[in-house]
Amino acid sequence: MTAPAGAIFGTIGALAAFPLRLAAREVARQHGELRRGVTRRTTHVVFGRALLVKAGLTKTGDVEIERRVAAERGAGRALLSENGFLRLLGLMKAPEASSLSRQSLIDQSRLPGADLDLLSLFDAFEHDSEPYSFRDLILARKYAGLVAGGATWGAIARSVHRSGPVASLTAKSLAVGSAFGRPDAIYLDGGESELDGQLLFDLGASDDDPLEELFADAEAAEQGGDHDGAAALYQRCLAIDPGDPIAAFNRANCLRAGGHPAEAAHDYARAIKLDPAFVEAWFNLAGLMSEEGKTASARRHLRKAIALDSNYADPVFNLARLEFDAGELLEARRLWARYLELDSESEWAGVAARGVQFVDMQLAKSAG
CATH class of the missing domain: 3.40.50.10190 (BRCT domain)
Structure with a gap:
């Protein structure tokens, strides 16, 4: 495959x-x-x-x-x-032949569908999607019992990957650790031993690990509102991997939020240089240019974003607003009408609809 x-x-x-x-x-x-x-x-x-x-x-x-x-x-x-x-990618052999559908696995195991999907997504079964195997059904029944006992899908998945090959669990008895003071852990054989041991894959063995940890820490800092701290972490990511356009883009967003527009513009441009089709970078750079009063540049960047992704509604709306401010009423109307084709329900759709109505009224007055 x-x-x-x-x-x-x-x-x-x-x-x-x-x-x-x-x-x-x-x-x-x-x-x-x-x-x-x-x-x-x-x-x-x-x-x-x-x-x-x-x-x-x-x-x-x-x-x-x-x-x-x-x-x-x-x-x-x-x-x-x-x-x-x-x-x-063809880098891992497919497991044994399988024939069970997702719904069949749910019906026969009583495992909630949402838990099945998440456990599959984190490889708690032999198969990551349907069709599933008989071994997967055995595992699903065990997991259903754990869920009924109060375990979360996350606790199950984390414990499973500390145990060794997933298939080895089909012959073992599993229990939630609540009775043993560990509700976040899964135990073997009535609590006699925790389902831990060596990780199935040693997370510290990968050459990429320092970079992956840095990137994850940067994302967490960004989500937590620490824009300067996140920007510094993304800079360290770029020092390790200078060719990562997403790290450059994310750093630009943090710099912009932290009040450093010139540096932000530099990193948006860097992201675009690394990936000329990075439409979000074109869009965000346009927004920054608009904030700086550089409307001609903003309009150029928005047109580029639309050319790259004609179904991206946000640059269509923003360009319509800039065209309206520039007195280009017909072009603004065309863009607002296009925006309504892409989004007819949001708050911004109401603004676009009123924009179309306003231009129509102005054109009617001019014609009269």
Whole structure:
């Protein structure tokens, strides 16, 4: 099996099973792209298992994973587990023959569908998606019992990957650790031993790990509002990997939010130089130029963003507003009408509709 030509893969969380640089090399050989993070061009999202480890350190970590999974699925992107990604690239052999559908597994195991999907996404089964195998059914029944006992999908997935090969769990008895003071852990044989031991894949063994940790820390700082700290961390990422356009883009966003427009413009330009089709970078650079009063540059950058992605509604709206301010009423009307084709329900759609009405009234007055 090979990846579809032209596929754009984005990773969320560090890969535990395979160095990112080697995966990127193989994806490129198969005429695709692999980047950290997700952009509008991303077609496939790979959820790295190291994300589970970080999620286990906070009370809301698993909830954040669920939110991100729902967002990427809602955006229409294909979601892949690490194993699913490696199988797609032909770097991992497919497990035994399988014939069970997702719904059949749910019906026979009583495992909630949402938990099944998340456990599959983090390789808690032999198969990362349907069709599933009989071994997967055995595992699903065990996991369903753990969920009924109060375990979360995240606790199960983290414990599973401390145990060794997933298939080895089919012959073992599992129990939630609540009775032993560890509700976040899964125990073997009635609590006699915790399901831990060596990690299935040693997260510290990858050459990419320092960079992956830095990138994850930078994202966390950015999400927490520490823009200067995040910018410094993204700069360290770029020192290690100068060719990462997403690190440059994210740093630009942090610099812009932190009140450093000149440096932000430099890093947006850097991201665009590294990836000329990076539409979000063109859009954000246009926004920065508009804030700086450089409307001619802003209009050029917005037109470029629209040329790259004609279904990206935000630059259409912003360009309409700039054209209106410049007195180009017909062009503003055309763009607002186009925006309404892309978005007819949001608050901004109401603004666009009123813009069209206003221009029509002005044109009617002129004609009268």
